[in-house]
Amino acid sequence: MSATITPAPAPASGAEGPPAQGSPLRRFVRPATALLSGLLLFLSFPPRPLWWLALPAFALLGWTLRGRRPRAGFGLGYLAGLGFMLPLLIWTGEEVGPVPWVALAAIEALFVAAAGLGIAAVSRLPWWPFFAAGVWILAEAARARVPFGGFPWGKIAFGQADGVFLPLAAVGGTPLLGFAVALCGFGLYEAYRRFRAYRATGAVPRGPLAATALAVLLPVTGAVAALPLVDDSAEDGTATVAAVQGNVPRLGLDFNSQRRAVLDNHAARTRELAEAVKEGREPQPDFVLWPENSSDIDPYANGDAADVIDGAVRAIGAPTVIGAVLAPPTGKLRNTLIQWDPELGPVATYDKRHVQPFGEYIPMRPFVRLFNSNVDRVSRDFGAGTKVGVFDLAGTKVGLATCYEAAFDWAVRDTVTHGAQLITVPSNNATFGRSEMTYQQLAMSRVRAVEHSRSVVVPVTSGVSAVIRPDGEIVSQTKMFTPDVLVEEVPLRSSLTPATRMGTLPEALLVALAAAGLGWSALRSARARRKPAEEAATGGAGTEGSATGGSGAA
Missing domain, CATH: 3.60.110.10 (Carbon-nitrogen hydrolase)
Structure with missing residues (x-):
């Protein structure tokens, strides 16, 4: 009896697969895209009225990080952080030279790198744009508190003074406003990814499609619903x-x-x-x-x-x-x-x-003096x-x-x-x-x-x-x-x-969302690592059914 070997189907367009072979320059595509996403975030800030650039920035960041290993997510996130923080904070070196500016940007970019690690970790979960946006807010919350009392300059909310999402600030403050922007950006990337998968397979998975639609529409409809809170009438004269x-x-x-x-x-x-x-x-x-x-x-x-x-x-x-x-x-x-x-x-x-x-x-004056004598001003x-x-x-x-x-x-x-x-x-x-x-x-x-x-x-x-x-x-x-x-x-x-x-309740809830996503991702990874060991211990019994089934295996 002969067995017919059916090739495994190619990954759908937009789905994650092994790195494509080809030009050596391809290995630089994701790092360059990470830098570009950070630069777009910078360009979304005043004095430019380009608040909407934050959306493609997060969409590109989602493409860069989705399906990556956490270690790669950290590196790509750091590049995005440098692309964002270096131009945003250039004013810090206006009179004291480039060393304090570059040092501050390099330190603040570490928080974006940590966000990149977390986003990569949650990117394989169902409803991942929600968890990814929560991870971004978790990183902003940490950056606003440490070190030395924190440095919240560059929170995504502060680039949205002219944006359509601004009314959400009256609902949940800067954390909710920033979450909405990140969620919509990640949602736009996921919509693009699902569209390409549909063109390749014709399949329309309802659950992921609903998650994608909500990721894009929820921030927009929430901002519209919050418009009545934006009131400039005189209550007290x-x-x-x-x-x-x-x-x-x-x-x-x-x-x-x-x-x-x-x-x-x-x-x-x-x-x-x-x-x-x-x-x-x-x-x-x-x-x-x-x-x-x-x-x-x-x-x-x-x-x-x-x-x-x-x-x-x-x-x-x-x-x-x-x-x-x-x-x-x-x-x-x-x-x-x-x-x-x-x-x-x-x-x-x-x-x-x-x-x-x-x-x-x-702080740490003797140590800092080694790098820049301006501290003694x-x-x-x-x-x-x-x-x-x-x-x-x-x-x-x-x-x-x-x-x-x-x-x-x-x-x-x-x-x-x-x-x-x-x-x-x-x-x-x-x-x-x-x-x-x-x-x-x-x-x-x-x-x-x-x-x-x-x-x-x-x-x-x-x-x-x-x-x-x-x-x-x-x-x-x-x-x-x-x-x-x-x-x-x-x-x-x-x-x-x-x-x-x-007060801090909206931020705490978004941080809890991020923690839940990171915990779920860690649990899934642990189970995936245990599965081969369990199969080896049982002699591969769990694979017998696939030998004669109609799944495309031999």
Whole structure:
């Protein structure tokens, strides 16, 4: 009796199979695609209004990682991370050279590499786009916390200020917004893969098809359903606010050597506003906001600085928030916001709670000095405050998040849960020149406005200062390195969005989804490793049925 050997069917187009033989250049296709996916993620961030590029970026990342071994996923993920982080963070080397920039990008890319490992591990599971998007958020959650308190700059949500998914920020904050973008991108790749498989086989598997459709449609329909949460109506009336941008004498780290000129610039702009109010060219503001570091001279220790500030505040006749550096005789410096009353002088302070590592303090100073002597420009470290910042300015509760703090979910959310009706993000971006940093940070404030349904005012020393409504729309902004004052009437709100109420719960649920996927993948791998050993122990009894069955075997 002769046996007929039927060749095994070729993998369907789009299905995973052994590497194709051919040109040696083929081995570079996946690494190059990984780099391209990271570059597309960078290009999706401001100042470019190309938020939609994040979708093909994740689709390409899905193609790169699906079916790979975890070790390969780590390497490919690292390439994607470098393609993303190196151009995104180039501003960190604006004045201190390439070493800190490259080191930071290389470290942050490790988190993308870990995400690549996890995505590769879950990519063979049913409904894998959901688990893969959860793994991405897990990596972002870790990056926002470690090391040195974390560095959440570059969270996918911060590139979506102009995107259709933005309303989801009001539902589940930046984690849900980022998850939706990643899920839709992975879903688009899976739709493409299923389409190619259908063309090759004609089969339409219902379960995978449903998962693919949900991966693409769920984020879009969720964003549409969340639109009613994006509300810029005035629940508690309105406030007229002035944001002062005094500008700096010159760019770079050495602008601090011109501290008195910076203070005088902001005082002069405030006095000019007072004249404009008297002449009827501008409305009387209810309160005035100066930026971070608008007075690097401690007004508590220097009477001249206090007199300059007091004169400007009395001239405008409104409570004013002053960004100052306080230098106590002993201990650490304080990056402080001072509430300055036109009659009473300084009446309240807020110390920045999340000080910037390697910018405001130097961890591991002797070790870091081996690589870059610029660390000694920070000759005295800043200390962190402990109290949530909410000032009562002429009856308006104003939440305070100083510059770098805008990147941290908790630092902004705390002010709203403590009663803030409006948020301000006073910043100093002069150190980073004309780089994209100020636009990236402004996009964060726009996302925060929608996340918490609050107007956000961003006064910056050198630009871009802006006034943002609760729906994320910028109603006015300044040019970079141009003295200016913005005066706008903004709505005040006190209701809490679901994102504000739930806090870290959405992020925790998405992290749990990722953990479930990783655990399931590990269990499947363990079972697959045990199966050959079990078959060998039973003498291959489990294969007898295939010898005579109609499965195409001999």
